[in-house]
């Protein structure tokens with residue numbers, strides 16, 4: 042029995058070789074299709090890594106720690122106490138393996154008004170610590186005029202270019218910020234524009250003002266409190282794991298989920314996460330259509346091979362192979378053909394993604410003026426990223442295509458009647 | 468082995484009783500094989516002749532289990548072929564019957580040697596043993612030195628001899644050959660018949676071959692003439708003789 046399987050296998054393999062030469066077109070269709078799929082996914086994955094990087098560095102961090110109700114209420118009543126902030130900072134340090142931690146910083150985030158003599162607009166106001174956050178802050182990278190905040194700044198503030206335009210202010214101009222303080226009263230704070238930023242995300246450029254954390258705390262009577270504590274990691278690879286570890290440590294220290302919400306970025310920024318997911322699904326659907334065409338090429342080529350070899354199958358049956366052995370032989374041929382071409386295609390995809398475009402590829406043509414995606418920033422140069430899940434998914438897709446596309450030709454081969462087959466000319 | 472092993476001593480190699488094969492129904496029905504009864508003993512060297520369309524191929528396919536009888540019984544070594552499952556027939560062909568067709572007998576991706584040893588491989592014979600057997604036989608039937616050629620690099624006569632070698636190696640009891648010389652010139656036909664005769668005599672392989680070539684019929688030791696699916700004449704004869712009735716026009 043073992044011997045028979047080997048014989049069938051070896052004949053199938055030789056036929057594939059004979060076939061690969063004959064149906065070089067099919068093989069190249071598979072190679073190109075899978076190669077393209079691999080490359081497009083790598084590009085998309087690279088873009089997603091970039092979106093996540095910029096989004097996390099805009100303040101939320103890879104991990105965000107807040108009062109459980111702050112996300113819904115945006116009310117200072119639901120803030121983090123100074124003691125919890127200190128405890129959390131300490132546990133985050135403890136939970137992060139060496140080299141994984143980028144920065145940990147508290148922020149004060151409130152909605153308010155920005156006023157000048159000319160006009161008054163609603164803005165999102167962030168109090169940030171330039172010393173703790175400056176290194177990783179996305180805004181620090183995107184200053185187009187003036188400078189980012191520095192430790193020791195008091196009245197200095199940075200505003201988006203859109204904010205400056207709407208308020209008709211420039212560097213050195215004064216703005217009055219108004220927001221509700223902890224006491225429930227409307228409090229005002231004078232700031233001086235020290236820098237303008239352009240992130241490329243319209244909502245941010247038209248509606249964000251940042252001042253120092255210490256000034257924000259004084260203004261809103263927060264003492265050592267803040268609205269959030271953000272953790273930026275060296276990479277996104279271990280976000281879930283570190284989040285879990287911090288949760289456990291905080292719970293053990295008496296600050297369970299009813300007191301602190303410790304969220305990875307995908308929970309803290311659900312819109313971004315949903316956008317990325319939808320993007321991936323869309324790409325896979327598009328590529329499945331592409332692969333359906335590849336599958337048709339496989340069906341066609343294997344079926345032609347079966348039809349052209351009717352006599353051969355007749356001989357095999359006359360020699361004593363039964364129907365299922367003949368079917369198995371064709372299945373093997375189709376699957377091996379698809380697999381070999383598919384793996385070659387995957388290697389081609391790797392080569393294009395990491396070899397040809399390993400230094401990045403400019404995709405600014407794909408977006409208009411505004412370089413944003415679901416509230417995240419798009420850098421025009423994307424580094425392709427080959428993820429294990431994609432490699433595994435594409436490999437499985439290749440195997441499934443090979444099996445599905447060969448089922449019909451194989452079934453057809455089992456239906457061949459040797460007596461009829463020997464009458465044909467093929 | 469199976470009951471047939473003990474039965475094979477007394478059963479004929481092939482026996483047909485009231486065998487029919489009908490294609491189509493009613494007015495358009497064609498009786499390709501029409502109430503055939505015959506017995507062929509082990510070691511016989513039989514030519515099936517008759518005009519084109521007389522049912523030679525159909526009869527041979529019925530014996531080899533490639534076609535189902537419409538009525539009647541056909542037995543090989545006492546086993547009822549018509550009653551067997553698809554799998555059992557495949558096994559029967561693998562172990563006891565060799566086929567040789569008119570052309571395109573060989574698998575193009577295999578060498579001459581691999582083609583010939585194919586049934587032995589399927590039956591699990593050790594590599595060393597089957598190579599030895601094939602090489603010996605090749606030497607014996609004038610195929611020595613050709614074992615590594617692909618079918619495309621062999622002449623038609625050489626290909627047919629490889630097919631006969633395969634039929635004999637795989638199934639030592641019975642070889643069914645459907646017009647094996649139809650595509651060969653006289654010299655190649657004679658050479659193929661020499662090989663068949665040799666194997667028939669040395670190994671007691673039963674040969675049943677369809678033909679309408681008088682040169683081939685001359686070599687047979689028994690001739691069965693079919694007309695319209697029916698056995699018109701069945702007689703033993705001396706090798707080299709050609710009875711006059713085999714060439715008579717139908718209905719004469």
Ligand SMILES: Nc1ncnc2c1ncn2[C@@H]1O[C@H](COP(=O)(O)OP(=O)(O)O)[C@@H](O)[C@H]1O
Pocket residue numbers: 490491497498499517518519520521522523524525526
């Ligand atoms: N599959 C089939 N369907 C219908 N008729 C067939 C089929 N196979 C053979 N026949 C008919 O059966 C008769 C005998 O055919 P065959 O056995 O091939 O004769 P031979 O081999 O002597 O030339 C012919 O009339 C042929 O047309």
Ligand SMILES: [Mg+2]
Pocket residue numbers: 523524525645677
């Ligand atoms: Mg015929």
